[in-house]
Every structure is written in C-alpha cells, then in structure tokens.
Amino acid sequence: MGYNKKMIILLSLSVASVLLFVFWDVGGEWDYVLPRRLEKVAAITMTGAAIATSTVIFQTITNNRILTPSLIGFDSLYVLLQTAIVFLFGGGTLVMMNSHFHFLLSVGLMVVFALLLFLFIFKKEGKNIYFLLLIGIILGTFFSSISEFLQVLIDPNEFLVVQDKMFASFNNANTELLLVGGVLLLAATLYLFRYVKYLDVISLGQEEAVNLGVNYDAVVKRLLGVIAVYVSVATALVGPITFLGLIVANVAHEVFRTYRHKYLIPGAIFVSIFSLLIGQWFVEHVFTFSTTISVIVNFIGGIYFIYLLVKENDVW
Amino acid sequence: MVDVTNVSKAYKEVKVVDDVSVHIKKGTITSFIGANGAGKSTLLSMVSRLIPKDEGSVLLDGEEITSYDNKELAKRLSVLKQSNNIKVRITVRELVSFGRFPYSQGKLKKEDEKLIDEAIEYMQLEDFEGRFLDELSGGQKQRAYIAMVIAQDTEYILLDEPLNNLDMKHSKQIMKALRRMVDDLGKTVVIVIHDINFASCYSDHIVALKDGKCVYEGHPEEMITNNVLREVYDMEFNVCNIDGNRICVFFT
Ligand SMILES: Nc1ncnc2c1ncn2[C@@H]1O[C@H](COP(=O)(O)OP(=O)(O)O)[C@@H](O)[C@H]1O
Ligand SMILES: [Mg+2]
Numbered sequence: 001m002g003y004n005k006k007m008i009i010l011l012s013l014s015v016a017s018v019l020l021f022v023f024w025d026v027g028g029e030w031d032y033v034l035p036r037r038l039e040k041v042a043a044i045t046m047t048g049a050a051i052a053t054s055t056v057i058f059q060t061i062t063n064n065r066i067l068t069p070s071l072i073g074f075d076s077l078y079v080l081l082q083t084a085i086v087f088l089f090g091g092g093t094l095v096m097m098n099s100h101f102h103f104l105l106s107v108g109l110m111v112v113f114a115l116l117l118f119l120f121i122f123k124k125e126g127k128n129i130y131f132l133l134l135i136g137i138i139l140g141t142f143f144s145s146i147s148e149f150l151q152v153l154i155d156p157n158e159f160l161v162v163q164d165k166m167f168a169s170f171n172n173a174n175t176e177l178l179l180v181g182g183v184l185l186l187a188a189t190l191y192l193f194r195y196v197k198y199l200d201v202i203s204l205g206q207e208e209a210v211n212l213g214v215n216y217d218a219v220v221k222r223l224l225g226v227i228a229v230y231v232s233v234a235t236a237l238v239g240p241i242t243f244l245g246l247i248v249a250n251v252a253h254e255v256f257r258t259y260r261h262k263y264l265i266p267g268a269i270f271v272s273i274f275s276l277l278i279g280q281w282f283v284e285h286v287f288t289f290s291t292t293i294s295v296i297v298n299f300i301g302g303i304y305f306i307y308l309l310v311k312e313n314d315v316w
Numbered sequence: 317m318v319d320v321t322n323v324s325k326a327y328k329e330v331k332v333v334d335d336v337s338v339h340i341k342k343g344t345i346t347s348f349i350g351a352n353g354a355g356k357s358t359l360l361s362m363v364s365r366l367i368p369k370d371e372g373s374v375l376l377d378g379e380e381i382t383s384y385d386n387k388e389l390a391k392r393l394s395v396l397k398q399s400n401n402i403k404v405r406i407t408v409r410e411l412v413s414f415g416r417f418p419y420s421q422g423k424l425k426k427e428d429e430k431l432i433d434e435a436i437e438y439m440q441l442e443d444f445e446g447r448f449l450d451e452l453s454g455g456q457k458q459r460a461y462i463a464m465v466i467a468q469d470t471e472y473i474l475l476d477e478p479l480n481n482l483d484m485k486h487s488k489q490i491m492k493a494l495r496r497m498v499d500d501l502g503k504t505v506v507i508v509i510h511d512i513n514f515a516s517c518y519s520d521h522i523v524a525l526k527d528g529k530c531v532y533e534g535h536p537e538e539m540i541t542n543n544v545l546r547e548v549y550d551m552e553f554n555v556c557n558i559d560g561n562r563i564c565v566f567f568t
Binding site: 197200203205207208210212214215257258259 | 390422
C-alpha cells in the first residue's frame, strides 16, 4: 500500500473519530452539548498533535524508539512543579490564581527545566539508550520523591488540588487556556518549519548529518527547544499522559516503515488524535467518567512499552 | 590541498594522535596505513571535522576546516566512516540520494537525479537500488555508502577503510574507480587502508602511523620496503617486484 493511501486511511479514521465523538448521543440539548464537545475536540487535537510531533522528533534525535520525553522524567518534573507551586504559594493560590498566569508560569518553568534536562542528557557522549533510560528513571524517581516529600508537608486539603493536576483529563478543558496554548503551539510550529528539512538527515545519525552539511549541534538544540514547548504546553493543558507519545510514534513507524518525516509526523498526529478521541469516548460513554483517559492510555501503553523492550532489535 | 599541522587528540590523558603533520596534495590518492589502534580513524575524523581536535590545525585550501560554513564544506569535502550503522529503514537509492542533500536541501532536481543514477551505476548497484539496506550483504552495503559519497560529488573524498567487507573483485573495482576520479576528474582522495598491496599499487602518497605518531611518509616506492614496513607493523615482510608493482608477501 502506498504512503498516500495509508495517510488517507489514518486521516479518515481521525475524522470519523471526531464525528463519533461530537455527534454520538447528543440528546436534545445541542446548544449546550455541541460547544463543549467541540472544545474537547480542540484540546485533544492540540495535545495529541503536540505530543505526537515532539515524540517523533525526540526519537529521531536520540536514534531510538523506546525513549520519549515523558519517559526520561518530564512527567514527574511536571508533578514536581505543580507540587512546588502549591507548597510555596498554598493551594488557595493555585485555585485562585488567574488561570492564564498559572498556565504561563507552568509552561515557562517547564520549558526551562526541560531544556536543562535535555541538554544535561545530550551532553553525555555515546548516547546509549539504556543509559539514557536509566538516567531518566533515576531523575523521574528523584523528582517523584521530592514531590512526595513536599506533599506530606502540604495541608491535606491543598494536596487535593495537586492531586487533581496529576492525572490527565479532558473532562474540564478550559477555552481560554486553549487559546493561549494554541498560540504557543502555533509559534513553535512556525519555528519548527525552518528545521524540518533536517529531520530526515538527522535520522541517519550525527556523523552522516555533519558530513551532509547540517550544523548538527545548533539544529538539535533548536529542535529540543521546540520539543520542550510542545510537551510543556500539552502537559500544562491536560496533565501527563506518559505513554501516549511512545504508542503513536511507534505505530506511525510500523505503519509507514520509512525515515521520511513528511509521512511519520502527520501519521503520528492522526494516530494520536484518533486514539485520544476514541479513548475519551470510552471514558464518557462506556466508563461514564469513572476513569480518566490517562489511565486507559497508560494501561495500553505500558503493555506496549514492555513489548518493545522485550523485542528490542535495532531495526527501525 | 589539505594541511594538517601538529594535530593531537587525547582520550583520558592518553594521546591517540600525537602531534601529527601531513600535507595532502590536490589531485592525489593519499593512504593512511598502520596497525589497529594506531590512530588512523581518529586522525581522519579530525581532518574531516567529525570530531574536535585538542591541538593543531587542519587547513583546507588555506582555511581552517572548522570555520567553514557547514553547507559549503559539505559540497567540497565528504567523509565515510569506518563503521556505518544507519538504523532507519531506507533503500539503496534513497541512501544515495542523501548525498545530494548539501545541494538540494531535500528537494531533488533533475541534475541531482542524474548524479544519483551515475553514482549507482559507478558502484554497479542498479540491481539493488530498490532494496532496503538491511536486506543487503556487508559488501553491498559498503558499496551503497560509497555511492552516496560519490553522489555528494565533492573535490575532497575521505574514506575510512572503504574496502571493508568487499571481495577482491569489488575491492579492485573501487580502487580503480577512485584512481579514475583522481586522474580524470581531479579529485583528491584520502583513504585508511589495511591492504598494503592495494596501498602500494594505487596511492601517490602513503602515511604510516604508529602509536598516534606519523612515523614515515612518502611515495609508495620509499614506503613499501622491508625496513619501513617492519618498523611500522613490527613484523617481517618480503617485498617483491611483480610486473612493475611492489607487492608484499607476509603470509607465512
Ligand atoms: N571515543 C574514544 N574514546 C576512547 N578511546 C578511543 C576513542 N576512539 C578511539 N580511541 C582509542 O584511540 C586509539 C586509536 O583509535 P583509532 O583511531 O580508531 O585506530 P585505528 O588506527 O585502528 O583506526 C585506540 O587505542 C582506541 O582505543
Ligand atoms: Mg580505524
């Protein structure tokens, strides 16, 4: 099957999932239900696209298919930052805080920390992925331990505020934040467009890229900056969905079996939107909100992660 | 012309390339020889800016190699590493097409396609061009990598053990191809090579490295002698003159 045909199928699946999600069982109250569902679709599309794109690029740079930004400690970093904000300013502040301000503060802090984290990890020579994974796990555990320590010190009522932030949820998407988040994502995407042509070359490896005239270190730093913005906005918007990136990037690689990012990135985006919408549909209509999307995605993604680790051979 | 002056590189205080100076003339084949671990690959990687050097300078036509614009340099100098392990799923033709990236930035034009065809033909890969790299034998893969470097069409071509994995027929074919590129197209070739008989028959200049130092350099006539080779490799050689070529016998 040709690349374009596969792309059309994935696109159709995403469109179908949008239609299912928006129009399923509306009941009589169109005026009330439709705008809310469309907001969720917007949140899901943005988050899904941001996580898919950032994971594909991250895996291209690290030359592996197991590591994702979430898996090297980014998600625990997010929880730590939320905990730290409550710890320092009090839960009341977090609830009362102007949502724009809180959002931009979270995104800003995370971009800074993500960049530091990435640069720290990339400075190590000979990027053995098991070594990176190990560092990621250690950093993740380290961040989680600090979070837990702070959470013990926080007033239990305030702890609830943090806990609410720890699980991804589209159940209360916020339109105002969608707009700010959308603008940030758009800006990052425009910036990314200047560097997409290098992605295919970078997937050949650092030395090939240098031989072919890519200013490797500079380009990789910029790409990491874009990834930092993508994952930060997505996580601040809905919370961590640890295994989503892993699933969608790998499915895109399996479906297209190519190095070409003009297929991999859109493919991963469509898979991402499709899985999130179907997952959210299950949350709303089958589980009637008794669980959240991140629980479902992480359950499936966790199994897939173990499968990848077990079968890991170096064929892309 | 490439001027390598007082170049050094140390890993953990151990100098693996120690104060090496080499002059590479335009329009010649220069061979680096020496035992495993002598520092040949490290030197070649520094000359081609793949790894930073600790000391010294590498001037390409008078300008320090690291101060070139990346894209412009990639149009003038190409390098193939000793071991290449591209992990992505890619066909031979797609790989060779990457050689055009410095010119096309990813958008191949007609003349790019023409040069890609020529490079594939040069390495006799026509029958494999649609095959995926991971479905090829080691020698076929090696030829695909060399074809990519040929498609890059640079004045300077640096190859680390290009005969790796190749049978005698293809080794000879590649050495002849390199010779033609130098004689007919005026290119400058630098190779790391273990087969000293190929080095003897095809090079204009041989540089011998030992423990990170350049111990001898010169024309094959001066280099392929019992005394020089004994010093470089710490073993006995018997250099014979066969059909006008200096051939080393060292098998027994
Ligand atoms: N990245 C590295 N880290 C540490 N030691 C290295 C590294 N690369 C090469 N070396 C050491 O430098 C010496 C020269 O290596 P190399 O240039 O690859 O030799 P060769 O002449 O066989 O190509 C060897 O002893 C090797 O172990
Ligand atoms: Mg070597």
